[in-house]
Amino acid sequence: MATIELQISLILLFALAGYLLSSRINQSAVVGIIIVGIIIGPSFLAIIKYSDAIKMLAHLGAIMLLFAIGLEFKNREIYQTKYLLIAFIGIILPWTAGYFLANIFDYNFQESMFIGVSLTATSIAITASVLKEMKKLNTPAAKAIIGAAVIDDVLGLLALSIAAQSVREGNIELMKIVLTAMKAAAFLIAGIFAAPYIKKLFMKLDEQGVAKEFPDFLFIMSIMFCFLYASVAEIIGLSAIVGAFLSGVVLEGLKFKNSKDLKEGAEYLHVIFGAIFFISLGILVNLKELTFNILPFFGALILVAVLTKVIGCGIAAKMVRFSNSESLIIGFGMSPRGEVAMIVALIGLTSNIISQNLYVSIVMMSLVTTVITPVAVRNLKW
Amino acid sequence: MATIELQISLILLFALAGYLLSSRINQSAVVGIIIVGIIIGPSFLAIIKYSDAIKMLAHLGAIMLLFAIGLEFKNREIYQTKYLLIAFIGIILPWTAGYFLANIFDYNFQESMFIGVSLTATSIAITASVLKEMKKLNTPAAKAIIGAAVIDDVLGLLALSIAAQSVREGNIELMKIVLTAMKAAAFLIAGIFAAPYIKKLFMKLDEQGVAKEFPDFLFIMSIMFCFLYASVAEIIGLSAIVGAFLSGVVLEGLKFKNSKDLKEGAEYLHVIFGAIFFISLGILVNLKELTFNILPFFGALILVAVLTKVIGCGIAAKMVRFSNSESLIIGFGMSPRGEVAMIVALIGLTSNIISQNLYVSIVMMSLVTTVITPVAVRNLKW
Numbered sequence: 210m211a212t213i214e215l216q217i218s219l220i221l222l223f224a225l226a227g228y229l230l231s232s233r234i235n236q237s238a239v240v241g242i243i244i245v246g247i248i249i250g251p252s253f254l255a256i257i258k259y260s261d262a263i264k265m266l267a268h269l270g271a272i273m274l275l276f277a278i279g280l281e282f283k284n285r286e287i288y289q290t291k292y293l294l295i296a297f298i299g300i301i302l303p304w305t306a307g308y309f310l311a312n313i314f315d316y317n318f319q320e321s322m323f324i325g326v327s328l329t330a331t332s333i334a335i336t337a338s339v340l341k342e343m344k345k346l347n348t349p350a351a352k353a354i355i356g357a358a359v360i361d362d363v364l365g366l367l368a369l370s371i372a373a374q375s376v377r378e379g380n381i382e383l384m385k386i387v388l389t390a391m392k393a394a395a396f397l398i399a400g401i402f403a404a405p406y407i408k409k410l411f412m413k414l415d416e417q418g419v420a421k422e423f424p425d426f427l428f429i430m431s432i433m434f435c436f437l438y439a440s441v442a443e444i445i446g447l448s449a450i451v452g453a454f455l456s457g458v459v460l461e462g463l464k465f466k467n468s469k470d471l472k473e474g475a476e477y478l479h480v481i482f483g484a485i486f487f488i489s490l491g492i493l494v495n496l497k498e499l500t501f502n503i504l505p506f507f508g509a510l511i512l513v514a515v516l517t518k519v520i521g522c523g524i525a526a527k528m529v530r531f532s533n534s535e536s537l538i539i540g541f542g543m544s545p546r547g548e549v550a551m552i553v554a555l556i557g558l559t560s561n562i563i564s565q566n567l568y569v570s571i572v573m574m575s576l577v578t579t580v581i582t583p584v585a586v587r588n589l590k591w
Numbered sequence: 592m593a594t595i596e597l598q599i600s601l602i603l604l605f606a607l608a609g610y611l612l613s614s615r616i617n618q619s620a621v622v623g624i625i626i627v628g629i630i631i632g633p634s635f636l637a638i639i640k641y642s643d644a645i646k647m648l649a650h651l652g653a654i655m656l657l658f659a660i661g662l663e664f665k666n667r668e669i670y671q672t673k674y675l676l677i678a679f680i681g682i683i684l685p686w687t688a689g690y691f692l693a694n695i696f697d698y699n700f701q702e703s704m705f706i707g708v709s710l711t712a713t714s715i716a717i718t719a720s721v722l723k724e725m726k727k728l729n730t731p732a733a734k735a736i737i738g739a740a741v742i743d744d745v746l747g748l749l750a751l752s753i754a755a756q757s758v759r760e761g762n763i764e765l766m767k768i769v770l771t772a773m774k775a776a777a778f779l780i781a782g783i784f785a786a787p788y789i790k791k792l793f794m795k796l797d798e799q800g801v802a803k804e805f806p807d808f809l810f811i812m813s814i815m816f817c818f819l820y821a822s823v824a825e826i827i828g829l830s831a832i833v834g835a836f837l838s839g840v841v842l843e844g845l846k847f848k849n850s851k852d853l854k855e856g857a858e859y860l861h862v863i864f865g866a867i868f869f870i871s872l873g874i875l876v877n878l879k880e881l882t883f884n885i886l887p888f889f890g891a892l893i894l895v896a897v898l899t900k901v902i903g904c905g906i907a908a909k910m911v912r913f914s915n916s917e918s919l920i921i922g923f924g925m926s927p928r929g930e931v932a933m934i935v936a937l938i939g940l941t942s943n944i945i946s947q948n949l950y951v952s953i954v955m956m957s958l959v960t961t962v963i964t965p966v967a968v969r970n971l972k973w
Contacts, residue, residue, distance in 0.1 A: 214819075215822040221815035228805050418614065423620055433607065437604075474862075481810075
């Protein structure tokens with residue numbers, strides 16, 4: 210067994226190879242890192258083992274990733290009713306279509322639930338970075354995509370919590386779903402309402418006493434806060450990453466005079482642990498499990514993944530008076546599933562709800578939608 | 592068992608309490624955090640368990656700490672013959688004094704050997720972080736402390752292997768000692784000689800290709816590099832933190848045009864994981880094991896531990912032309928034993944060479960020297 214130092218240095222080395230690959234194939238870094246993860250995993254080279262230590266570091270990576278994403282969200286941007294419609298249809302349609310597709314392919318209730326949920330959340334990180342690369346961030350279509358993707362991410366994580374709970378209990382009990390949804394809503398609303406007070410506390414501390422004396426103090430406090438929210442989210446039955454995301458949103462926009470910068474610090478933490486996270490997503494994929502008999506389902510899953518978002522969000526966009534071409538761009542822009550689908554798949558796999566080949570199908574679906582979007586969005590008429 | 596999120600958020604919360612305490616008692620943050628660690632550990636409240644996950648994160652903390660410290664050191668400043676004298680006396684005097692003290696208290700040869708060795712190695716982590724906090728890292732005295740402590744750490748680990756071997760086989764085999772010493776020297780020298788080439792590689796990458804495209808690339812590469820050096824150090828029989836420190840020294844002074852800043856990033860990582868490291872140093876201490884009949888020896892051990900380093904290294908510093916006050920600072924700066932003494936004690940305990948209360952005495956000695964140093968160094972005239 211390699212020491213933890215050696216394991217980490219190897220994983221980071223492979224993450225660097227992932228960046229190189231991304232640069233070569235002109236894709237987002239995430240895509241390259243996951244592909245390298247797949248190559249070094251059991252599918253091909255089987256160099257790196259998914260040890261308990263790596264598993265834990267990858268989990269911290271997912272938390273830091275969502276915290277960093279949260280830190281980029283303004284509360285106000287989430288509250289636009291026209292984005293709400295796009296987001297809502299972009300959740301309901303993929304979820305139900307995924308569920309019924311899985312049903313047609315004879316998957317049981319638990320598996321179908323997870324497949325449906327894995328199709329829901331749009332990856333903000335990926336879409337936003339593509340739009341940024343194209344310098345289109347200030348167009349109305351781009352704003353709609355990001356606004357809706359934000360809501361989608363929260364709703365998708367909520368869907369995950371609901372699915373995980375109903376799967377744990379073996380059936381859908383409406384009361385329990387309502388209860389989870391209410392707890393989640395209460396947590397989110399309380400989090401958002403507490404935001405100004407928490408921000409004020411940070412700002413006040415920055416100006417005086419211990420935080421003024423030690424510039425590290427507020428940074429440690431923010432990370433403590435992130436893990437506290439993650440714990441609370443888990444305790445009330447949500448995913449830990451929902452809490453991490455919310456804590457980021459709560460702390461968004463803080464700028465200090467005396468203390469270390471939160472956003473910058475979260476960025477550095479997420480760069481390292483995020484790399485471990487994305488590499489381990491790849492390591493967990495065993496393409497050998499993508500056997501011939503699952504290929505028809507796999508193909509159908511990708512088709513459903515793309516079409517439900519393109520058509521669903523596209524029609525919703527049209528309904529709130531975007532032009533045809535804008536609606537198509539919004540539809541494709543909402544397609545990449547990215548890390549949330551992978552986290553859903555990972556939770557499904559590690560809690561023995563979905564099998565290895567389903568896990569691989571979902572991760573590959575997420576990868577494919579992630580790669581399709583930039584290609585489509587680039588070639589559409591803006 | 593609490594989730595890892597809850598454990599981390601609690602530990603960071605207690606670290607914040609440590610900062611508050613430090614601020615109140617006007618001491619270095621390290622002291623406050625370790626004291627809070629003792630209070631929440633088995634000695635008093637027994638709130639936090641030293642789980643495997645926390646152990647690993649604390650270990651990463653020690654590595655990140657030494658990496659960050661290394662990044663502040665220029666090559667030329669470490670390898671100075673005058674530091675060698677300070678380091679050498681700082682090993683020989685505590686070793687022999689500890690051995691004879693143990694003899695006086697009727698401990699046998701094996702026990703006395705281990706007690707002597709446990710007094711040898713200065714903990715760079717603690718002294719350096721105190722100096723860093725005090726923004727004194729660039730003073731001549733601080734440079735002497737760090738330079739000598741690095742050599743000390745290497746010599747201390749060498750002493751451990753000599754003691755372990757002589758205790759195991761009943762004699763000392765010169766060849767094996769020379770071999771370990773040569774491997775250590777080769778590693779340190781090779782590391783320093785490679786530095787300009789490695790720096791040039793980083794600078795070249797910053798200007799072109801993948802690193803220019805992705806500002807995270809070189810930061811990940813530097814952390815990969817840190818863990819790689821740590822691994823190599825462990826493989827050749829040194830402490831991992833010596834490797835981490837050396838990798839920092841190698842990358843010292845790099846400034847990029849397009850990439851994230853290494854020093855800044857390492858700082859953020861070490862803030863969080865360093866807090867976990869210092870809290871867990873406290874958690875490891877169980878004051879209840881310190882029974883009445885061992886108190887006389889315990890008191891004498893602490894006295895010898897402090898005096899041999901303060902007087903030994905102080906006189907050595909004076910001999911190489913430091914001023915009186917600088918020599919005193921260097922003497923106290925060389926006093927904290929930290930994790931190396933604890934490792935020596937642990938090896939002695941697990942190989943049935945020393946008893947449980949001797950083990951606790953050594954750990955407590957290490958802790959007391961660790962707490963005395965920041966107090967002394969802060970209050971001495973610089």
